[in-house]
Amino acid sequence: MKLLVRWSAGLGIAGTLFLSAGIAENLTALALPEAEILKKLDPVPVFTIADEQGAPLVASGEDEAKVAGVFISQEDANQFVSQLKTKNPELADKVKVVPVSLGEVYKLAESAKTEENALNFAYVPQEEAVTSAKTIGEANQQPYQGGVPLFVAKGGEDKGYLTIEKDSQQVIPFFFDKKQLEQVVTKFKEQKPEIADSVDIEVVPLEGVIQTLETSEDKMLEKIVLIPTEESIKFLQNVSAPEEATPEPAAPEK
Structure with missing residues (x-):
């Protein structure tokens, strides 16, 4: 080379x-x-929305699949929570932005592949x-x-x-x-x-x-x-x- x-x-x-x-x-x-x-x-931090117990906020995707958002930007994650306060203030009071490494998300996604009704992660650029x-x-x-x-x-x-x-x-x-x-x-x-x-x-x-x-x-x-x-x-x-x-x-x- x-x-x-x-x-x-x-x-x-x-x-x-x-x-x-x-x-x-x-x-x-x-x-x-x-x-x-x-x-x-x-080494790459990403940001999830989690409840008081640390479980990620889950939405229903196609075929009722469970999907958790993973934000690349902390600011974007904070804005999501701010919008949630308007749309669903009761839920917003129970969640917060939680930083996690991209590696940790990868491990969770890999371990979930063998599970039925596994949690999927959707990256938000x-x-x-x-x-x-x-x-x-x-x-x-x-x-x-x-x-x-x-x-x-x-x-x-x-x-x-x-x-x-x-x-x-x-x-x-x-x-x-x-x-x-x-x-x-x-x-x-x-x-x-x-x-x-x-x-x-x-x-x-x-x-x-x-x-x-x-x-x-x-x-x-x-x-x-x-x-x-x-x-x-x-x-x-x-x-x-x-x-x-x-x-x-x-x-x-x-």
Whole structure:
């Protein structure tokens, strides 16, 4: 596999552009162990609506299937609860927005596959991401087919995947937010203007990426990394921020 360039972006990351047609081909028919899949999904926070006992709010889907919504955006989940207060205030008083990792949702969905009348999970993408996905799909003559959009950059003569450096490893980032990817692409184009015109942003559904991780032995899958939105990153920072230490009371003067 050839590496086209190496660069240091103002975002504090370094990246390279892989030139390998095999990557693009394999991603359409790409299996990682469940533990490896969870490593990729666990860092991504998603948001559910749950009752006082922590059970997810369930709606009836097609064929009376039980469906629980999983919001990519905390703000969208909060807005759902706000709307619920108007439509069904009694129910709204009994539910709240609960953060959970994407990996946990995946485990629940997998374990439910063998159950009768199993609970299904429906991912709710951000409206802005869907709009971006539709625009890109129309431009690429590949209409957006639904699902949670993920944005990835490809470029170079062989349309390889743009990679970034993370923990001293080259990884292929899939962004939930197109704007975050555009920042990386802009820096790349500034430093490599001779191939700037070859760089394109494509859309793939989260659900499709997860299925791909489940169905191939290709080692390149290990390089895929999901990049949460800025909103989710801030949420994680707030959750992980250490509480300020309470100062010890001063000893009384003698």
